[in-house]
Amino acid sequence: MSPKTIYVTEAAMPPLEDFIPYLQQIWSTKILTNGGPFHQQLEAALCAHLNVNHICLFANATIALVTALQAMRISGEVITTPYSFVATAHSLLWNGIKPVFVDISPDTLNINPDKIESAITPQTTAIMPVHCYGHPCDVDAIQKIADIYNLKVIYDAAHAFGVTTETGSILNHGDLSVLSFHATKVFNTFEGGAIVCPDAKIKQRIDNLKNFGIVSQVKVVAPGINGKMSEINAAFGMLQLKGIKNALQRRREIDAIYREQLAQVRGIRCLEHSSEKEANYSYFPILVGSEYPLRRDALFEKLADAGIHARRYFYPLITEFPMYRSLPSAAPSNLPVAIKAANEVLCMPIYPDLSRSELQKIINVIRESI
């Protein structure tokens, strides 16, 4: 039997029989969506688990990002990072907003706060940073700039489920934070997402916006969208939440083994966790530097030949795509750190069911080039 193909991630799936009682409940109540009992339970459970005030569940994070911008009435220009999944910038274009890209910090690969101020114009209304790989942005520096220039801050926190720092949940920073529960993320509901918001009034506005702008049977107050999460997805979220602690523990172990075994490999840099307090180990990015015998793409191919499918998150940069590349801020000369990272990064497989022998096989492929 040939060994199984190893992907960068694999969803943690609870035993199928554990999901049956949830399905039975949906079948018996016949409530399928529109803020049903599982939707309510999951919102409450996530508020408690994540230590946040309010959560609005969504069908996916992209619609949540689009809605978050609407809820904050963002327009004009928004400062963001090119080093992310393309949905970050797409959410701006869907709102007719012009993205303004600034470079990232070499240590975290998150937006570099020192570069934000010079990108602000009279049209700037907000900053949209990303907690890339779940590593916290410099939230204090970003907020300081936002306060001075009266800008909103909306975090794309798609990678940051459960991440905390000394001051608590990373999701409690800025005006809103958006989570993704896509199948490839640490906590998944097949498809899904959420907006984390600080107060009940904004939650109400977001809840209206995700339900067509409807506030009552006869009243529609905004041109809303359908962003609702269904009962099946919410029920699966409730079940997933039971296993999240074990899943994170397993991810933490894998993260530690990679770090230990790759520490001595010249030219391979593992991105540091800024806070070991509560990372979520959602990704394991390595940077393949010039001292390593192979370029990143050659290592990528070599791994693929061995049945190991690492991913080049985030290559190409968002600014390489045709709808962005002609923007002045997308010029390569504006983004040297992001370009270097995009050319060196490789996200290695990390997920709870990755076996010790599979992990060793991956590490051996990286090490045998030296």
Ligand SMILES: *Cc1c(COP(=O)(O)O)cnc(C)c1O
């Ligand atoms: C996954 C992801 C999204 C989009 O999430 P969906 O739930 O798939 O819409 C947005 N931003 C980042 C950074 C992501 O990784």
